[in-house]
Amino acid sequence: MEDFNLQESIKGIWDKLGGWLDSLILNLPNFILAVLVFILFIIIAKYIGRIFERITRKHIKQDSIRLMVVKVIKAIVILIGFFIALGLLNLDKVLTSVLAGAGVVGLAIGLALQGTLNNTFSGLILSFLPELQIGDWVETNGFAGTVTEINLRNIVIKQSDNNYVVIPNAKIIEEPFKNFSRTPRSRIFVSCGVGYESDLEMVRDLTLQVIKDKFPQRGNEEVEFLYEGFGDSSINYVVRFWADVTKNRDIIGARHEAIIAIKKAYDEKGVNIPFPIRTLDFSKNQLSIKNKSD
Incomplete structure (x- = not known):
């Protein structure tokens, strides 16, 4: 069987x-x-x-x-x-x-892998965005620097102090960012003040001429000079002009050159840029402090 x-x-x-x-x-x-x-x-x-x-x-x-x-x-x-x-x-x-x-x-x-996939798809989106490319100087998520790498997980920014910051791609997509490299020229702001005894119209014309000579404007660009108000020791103004700027260092450099040129012109014309002075007055029974401008 x-x-x-x-x-x-x-x-x-x-x-x-x-x-x-x-x-x-x-x-x-x-x-x-x-x-x-x-x-x-x-x-x-x-x-x-x-x-x-x-x-x-x-x-x-x-x-x-x-x-x-x-x-x-x-x-x-x-x-x-x-x-x-x-x-x-x-x-x-x-x-x-x-x-x-x-x-x-x-x-x-x-x-x-929801978070990882979100960064991956965000990386694919960033790779096709002309607004963000390697070598651009950007400000985003509280950091500023040159974009050195864009991969499927994050972007890498090299800050001006030579340190690197890694930011997830999703943060870049969700948060606004400022790209200095997308426009070849930007407007620069320089603030200053002159003494109350100054001829304000002369100061305006002198400052405008100095900036125009130092930073030639193009097309519809123009230098703007506007008084902002009465300060404790000076009448304050802001001058705005256009310059070649693709990163934050260019802004600092343009402002640096403008300040030197303005100070030199003011010295030649005798225009006073006041600063606060504190005077100590010793009396018989009390000490008083008086503030005045130079």
């Missing part, structure tokens, strides 16, 4: 293997075709990747992001070839199961 059952089991195994062999022989042409199609899509993905790499090189300066975009495109092409190959093998049920499983796994991964 046991020998009979063993023979039946062996016979069943051989019948099953024979059925699989027959099925393999019958589906061999489809299998070969599916393999060839899959290999063909791998080759196509390779050439498409090269084409996109050349195209994105003109628009994306960041190597890490450009390579990631090319890899994603190649992976999509290869996946299309894989699904077509499964269809040729009449594995529709397997294809449906793979898609369903991929959806569930993708959802789980998306929930687990």
Whole structure:
């Protein structure tokens, strides 16, 4: 009885293997075709990747992001070839199961890596934004410096003190940022004050001429001089003018040159730039403090 059952089991195994062999022989042409199609899509993905790499090189300066975009495109092409190959093998049920499983796994991964994916997609957006490029001087999230790197997770800013700041991409997308390098010229503000005895019209004309000579204006640009108010020891004003500026250092440099030129012109014309003076008055019984201007 046991020998009979063993023979039946062996016979069943051989019948099953024979059925699989027959099925393999019958589906061999489809299998070969599916393999060839899959290999063909791998080759196509390779050439498409090269084409996109050349195209994105003109628009994306960041190597890490450009390579990631090319890899994603190649992976999509290869996946299309894989699904077509499964269809040729009449594995529709397997294809449906793979898609369903991929959806569930993708959802789980998306929930687990929500913050990381947010930074990744933000990095892809930043890579195509002309408003932010490597080498630009920007102010964002309380930091200012030159953009040295943009990758799929963050941007790196080199501050004027030579320290680096790493800011997540999502912060850049969500928060406003100021880019000094997007415009070749910007307006500079210089504030000063002159003594109450000064001829205000002469001071205005002198200051305007000094700034115009030092910083030639272009097109519709003009130098503006406006008195702001009466101070404790001076009548204060602000002068505004345009200069070549692409980073914060240029602003400081232009303001530096303007201050030197204004001070030199005032010294030649005898214009007083007052400063507060504190006088100590020692009387017999008390000490009084008087403030006056020079």
